Amino acid sequence: MGNCFRKKSHDPNQPQPEPARPPTGDGAAWKVTTSLVQQKTPSGPSQSSTSNHFKDEQRCATRRERNNHVSSNSPKENQKKSKGHGSPTTPRDWPKNVVRLPASNRESFYYSVLRAATHKFSDKNIIGEGGFGRVYIGYINPHSMSAAKPDTGKAVAIKVLRRRGNELRFLNRLNHPNVVKLVGYCNEGDHRIVVYEYMCKGSLDAHLLRENYTELNWSRRIKIAIGVARAVDYLHSCATPVIHRDLKASNVLLDADFNPKLSDFGLARHGPLEDHSHVSSSVLGTRGYFAPEYFATGHLTVKTDVYSFGVVLLELFCGCVAIKRSSGGTERELAVWAKPHLSNRMELHNIIDKKIARNINMEEANKFASIICRCLSSDPKNRLTMSEVLASLEQLQKDMPLSNLNTLGLSKYYRRAHILQ
Structure with a gap:
């Protein structure tokens, strides 16, 4: 992250046990949008169909909670999303050169959520700048993955990419205690943003x-x-x-x-x-x-x-x-x-x-x-x-x-x- 995390040296996070989140996938390789989730499931008396329908309902509830939390969208932005344009999780909207991340491992964030989490990408939230982009401290609700206030949310590092790099390509596959953890990403419209764990000592x-x-x-x-x-x-x-x-x-x-x-x-x-x-x-x-x-x-x-x-x-x-x-x-x-x-x-x-x-x-x-x-x-x-x-x-x-x-x-x-x- 080159030269990142220099301005903040305190730890805004107080480690707390995280309750189990509602399941966000049932074995599918990638996340789907609310509209895709709400499609009819095949009817039948089998137990597996009932289970899958219950999981679909839980995913819908989680997505609705997140969308309702964000109030910074303009009516035009909301209308755009409702038409299926700009959703970071719609498979057909992904450019071919962008790595798809498994839903079970990484979180897909809406741009509006990360914008709210960083107080509209305020200069006061800048914690560093590297060769590939500027890094902000932001606050996320660890349970709903929606934007939160500093006193109630978990601090994360949000890197707004200004040019192409290999971070998603590699970090999605790497898992080591001495490699920074990738929390999620945003791939909405022209926005390419990576969300990392926040390292409080800089x-x-x-x-x-x-x-x-x-x-x-x-x-x-x-x-x-x-x-x-x-x-x-x-x-x-x-x-x-x-x-x-x-x-x-x-x-x-x-x-x-x-x-x-x-x-x-x-x-x-x-x-x-x-x-x-x-x-x-x-x-x-x-x-x-x-x-x-x-x-x-x-x-x-x-x-x-x-x-x-x-x-x-x-x-x-x-x-x-x-x-x-x-x-x-x-x-x-x-x-x-x-x-x-x-x-x-x-x-x-x-x-x-x-x-x-x-x-x-x-x-x-x-x-x-x-x-x-x-x-x-x-x-x-x-x-x-x-x-x-x-x-x-x-x-x-x-x-x-x-x-x-x-x-x-x-x-x-x-x-x-x-x-x-």
């Missing part, structure tokens, strides 16, 4: 750039690194590998417990199969995260993601974003600037984020720096796989309680550097 980069911010301590940074590694390893382990292609700190979102979730699949692509070495692609992504071979040739592999993930690890380590600006205003890629220091343990104190440097153990810092170096190798053949990266990070976390008994760590180097200065 994006990782926003936390890294805060001065005198101590909440993102060393152990939490390791936890975040492992969570993102699990998400990327999951993508690369799919039957047909998925390459995210836009891994960066602003696309890592955090919940109330600093659990990370990978977001923004607008540039994602399926990777090469076993009999192919790469996928040819236009060079798309974010400056500072490009793998050298991808930038030079457009050859895309899963190792392209590994390099980008190495930059994210470096951001966690240094407390900087991928493009580092000097005091003179010149810009330099963080990976290029940091590489000479990563391979020299005596110089690590030059790049460690000062907010964590006094509380980090030297051995842990060296191991973390070694993982980063192997992710950032110029030769993709020398880079770790994501499975290997994940295993190394998990081992580092496992060893941390014992190594933390050593209280010297990098603070010794900082005291020495301060004396020499």
